[in-house]
Amino acid sequence: MKKNLLISLRLTIVLIILLGLAYPLLIAAVGKLTPGGGNGEKVVANGRVVGYKQIGQSFTGDRYFQGRPSAVNYNAAGSGGSNKGPSNPDYLQQVKDRIDSFLIHNPAVQRSEIPAELVTASGSGLDPDISPAGAYIQVKRVAAARQLPETSVRQLVEKHIMKPMAGLAPETINVLQLNIALDQLK
Amino acid sequence: MTGEIMAVIATFLVTLLLAYPLGRYVARVYAGQKTITDFMAPLERLLYRISGIDPLQPMNWKQFLKAMLTINMLWLVYAMLMLIVQGKLPLNPDGNPGQTPDLAFNTAISFLVNCNLQHYSGETGLTYLTQLLVITFLQFVSAATGLAALIAVFNGLKHRTTQNLGNFWMLFVRSVTRILLPLCIIGAVLLAVNGTPSGFEGKDTITTLQGDTVQVSRGPAAGMIAIKHLGTNGGGWFGTNSAHPFENPNYFTGMLELVMQVLIPVAMIFALGFYINRRRLALIIFTVMTVGMLCLVIPNMLAETSGSPAIAQLGIQQPTGAMEGKEVRFGPAASAYWSVVTTIISTGSVNSMHDSSMPVAGLTQLLGMMINAFYGGCGVGLLNYLIYMIIAVFISGLMVGRTPELLGHKVEAREVKIAALVTLLSAFLVKAFTALAAYMVAHHPDMAWAVKPGNWLNNPSYHGFSEMLYEYTSANANNGSGFEGLGDNNPFWNITTGFVLILARFLPIIGPVAIVGLLANKKFIPESPGTLRVDSWTFGMVTFAVIIIINALSFFPALALGPLAEYFSMIK
Numbered sequence: 081m082k083k084n085l086l087i088s089l090r091l092t093i094v095l096i097i098l099l100g101l102a103y104p105l106l107i108a109a110v111g112k113l114t115p116g117g118g119n120g121e122k123v124v125a126n127g128r129v130v131g132y133k134q135i136g137q138s139f140t141g142d143r144y145f146q147g148r149p150s151a152v153n154y155n156a157a158g159s160g161g162s163n164k165g166p167s168n169p170d171y172l173q174q175v176k177d178r179i180d181s182f183l184i185h186n187p188a189v190q191r192s193e194i195p196a197e198l199v200t201a202s203g204s205g206l207d208p209d210i211s212p213a214g215a216y217i218q219v220k221r222v223a224a225a226r227q228l229p230e231t232s233v234r235q236l237v238e239k240h241i242m243k244p245m246a247g248l249a250p251e252t253i254n255v256l257q258l259n260i261a262l263d264q265l266k
Numbered sequence: 267m268t269g270e271i272m273a274v275i276a277t278f279l280v281t282l283l284l285a286y287p288l289g290r291y292v293a294r295v296y297a298g299q300k301t302i303t304d305f306m307a308p309l310e311r312l313l314y315r316i317s318g319i320d321p322l323q324p325m326n327w328k329q330f331l332k333a334m335l336t337i338n339m340l341w342l343v344y345a346m347l348m349l350i351v352q353g354k355l356p357l358n359p360d361g362n363p364g365q366t367p368d369l370a371f372n373t374a375i376s377f378l379v380n381c382n383l384q385h386y387s388g389e390t391g392l393t394y395l396t397q398l399l400v401i402t403f404l405q406f407v408s409a410a411t412g413l414a415a416l417i418a419v420f421n422g423l424k425h426r427t428t429q430n431l432g433n434f435w436m437l438f439v440r441s442v443t444r445i446l447l448p449l450c451i452i453g454a455v456l457l458a459v460n461g462t463p464s465g466f467e468g469k470d471t472i473t474t475l476q477g478d479t480v481q482v483s484r485g486p487a488a489g490m491i492a493i494k495h496l497g498t499n500g501g502g503w504f505g506t507n508s509a510h511p512f513e514n515p516n517y518f519t520g521m522l523e524l525v526m527q528v529l530i531p532v533a534m535i536f537a538l539g540f541y542i543n544r545r546r547l548a549l550i551i552f553t554v555m556t557v558g559m560l561c562l563v564i565p566n567m568l569a570e571t572s573g574s575p576a577i578a579q580l581g582i583q584q585p586t587g588a589m590e591g592k593e594v595r596f597g598p599a600a601s602a603y604w605s606v607v608t609t610i611i612s613t614g615s616v617n618s619m620h621d622s623s624m625p626v627a628g629l630t631q632l633l634g635m636m637i638n639a640f641y642g643g644c645g646v647g648l649l650n651y652l653i654y655m656i657i658a659v660f661i662s663g664l665m666v667g668r669t670p671e672l673l674g675h676k677v678e679a680r681e682v683k684i685a686a687l688v689t690l691l692s693a694f695l696v697k698a699f700t701a702l703a704a705y706m707v708a709h710h711p712d713m714a715w716a717v718k719p720g721n722w723l724n725n726p727s728y729h730g731f732s733e734m735l736y737e738y739t740s741a742n743a744n745n746g747s748g749f750e751g752l753g754d755n756n757p758f759w760n761i762t763t764g765f766v767l768i769l770a771r772f773l774p775i776i777g778p779v780a781i782v783g784l785l786a787n788k789k790f791i792p793e794s795p796g797t798l799r800v801d802s803w804t805f806g807m808v809t810f811a812v813i814i815i816i817n818a819l820s821f822f823p824a825l826a827l828g829p830l831a832e833y834f835s836m837i838k
Binding site: 100163 | 269270272273276313316317318319332333336337340341344387389390398399400402403406407435439442447450451454455458459461463464465466467469470472473474475476478480481482483484486488489490504505506509510511512515516517518521573574576577580581582583584585586587588589590591592593594595596597600616617618619621622623624625724725726727728729730732749750751832835836
């Protein structure tokens, strides 16, 4: 017993140094070589940092493409989903309200055209992406609010579609980067 | 959609392609044969010398378990103390406070037992120091403990008659230096390159494009996320685990994390074949487990990709499937596969919020954890399967009227009693505690506790019951995922799940090691035409049937009250 305890104590101390310190420091050293230096890749627009490439943000006005509903209001100090069950009546009411509000802001859209991701909260509350369908459906509203021709906004959306893993993975559009490009569109 | 399903199949195939050679390598490592990682030998000798370990000293099953339990006890005390005082220690750029004693009790046990039930959020509940020196450290050593215990069992099965199950310290150290650490370095580098933070800067404050001020949590997460998957731990750096865009930045990292969590459990099955030289047995076990996995994956994926019937009734299209609690970059197909893999393998990391899964998907997640032996956790999955095999051997023996045998050793009353106790224990822990919690919610909702029982649940009705059932099932399976709507950071949940965790970890390890220790002591009986061959397909099917029957008898009533009732209420 005493011998086991002594071995345990010494082995624990050495392994804490190896696994808790040396290993993460090695990875941090590798991370220094990546974009963002291992502290997250920042996005710059008009000379100021406006966010992180991977972290979604809230867009509320008609002038911007909007991302998904978020249970933490896109404050990445924390993260969280709604954790609402599929049969929860309060939750279904909430989705209904989101649909109604979306239809008011996008009068040209039919209810059946709204893709589910625009009225359901993401898992992390920080989802940076929407699907191409989620962007196309907002083109008319954004173009009208900015008095831009619809075709040029639509082309901008097309340019921002990502097709990862040779097209096998879901297609995504990074909402922040789309909106930055939108601001630059004349 | 077809593309997404093909991507999932590709992910699984890549896992197999890597797991087979890894299994061969693992067998060579523990047998002490030449491998490509022999450059680690000086490091191992250094660890042995500093710690005073004689790696060649044989151990019988009792000595083995004593060594294992002693060091585990020490880790528990160390982890709990660190978590309570973390607020006053360095490497805390966000100024997070120490954990309350009941939360520290739960967290320390949870990571010690490879479960990683997290009743805190990583952004606010830990400091960088405890994330690394406590959490990451425990994720390595708890996985290595499971692997060492499994190799002890292999040793008992390998030899005709032996007292020696192998030296715990040597098996444990090699699990770290030869398997976990090298694989983790590869995985962590790939994550860091794809954008997972690895630096030590604290929370950042930014002004967004439309002018809001928000904060962004960061930290040296990449290394921890690698071991969280390779060690089938599952506890995340950030609150939402691998749904968080820093923890799992894109589809490639999603595949990588899926491969990493399945890799070692599958490799250990192949390793069994190479190590004890029974490849046919390994193939049969692998097949039974894979069929079991498919029985869970297919209904789950169908339910998730066809979308929520309740949302469809609101007139909304769900071309990609059910999206509540899911991330666009993964989509429902990959999220469905993940939710099954993480529950059968006892990882418990998530890339979507299971609380928002469709009822059928939730059912398969619960079943995965209840069975807990389709691949299963690092080392311990095969130990759980061995328990089912003992029961199957016993039942088959009764049917043909012979004394049951396992690989040349008589299985007698003592071994069957241990196996039966381990099996019954999990059903007892899950149902008794869920009943207690449900009783509190129903009859004492206004109890003046830290959080009133009436406020525990995030969803009403059947789904609320599922939240409680899931929590104890996850604790009992040492899984760690949750229906996270449950308000679980309060003394009731911290303490009750803490006890479930510790019982459900160590008894299922002690049981199989003891059984094999006892068996290996017995006289070896050479195979004869009357021997029950465990490496036959018939016996594989019997084992599968035993798994289904035991779990159906144990859990069907509870499942009927939760996900099944919810399913039927939704289709009307």
